[in-house]
Amino acid sequence: MLAIEATKADIQAVYDRLREAKEQRQLDIQINQAIVLVNRNHRRKKYDAERLSAGSSSHCSKRFTA
Numbered sequence: 001m002l003a004i005e006a007t008k009a010d011i012q013a014v015y016d017r018l019r020e021a022k023e024q025r026q027l028d029i030q031i032n033q034a035i036v037l038v039n040r041n042h043r044r045k046k047y048d049a050e051r052l053s054a055g056s057s058s059h060c061s062k063r064f065t066a
Helices: 002-065
Strands: none
Touching: none
16 A cells, blocks of 8 residues: 555656646746747847938938038
């Protein structure tokens, strides 16, 4: 009887570890998605700033030469 209960406890422990691993994997996926989003937004802001900077300087020079 004690061996059967120990086996059930061992199986339950394995299930618990698998569930925790699955939850950790989901958290890792969410963290990676957040990092990708932050990096994408950072690149977009950097690109927009460079484009505005280049666009405004060319726009100003055209305006002053006209």
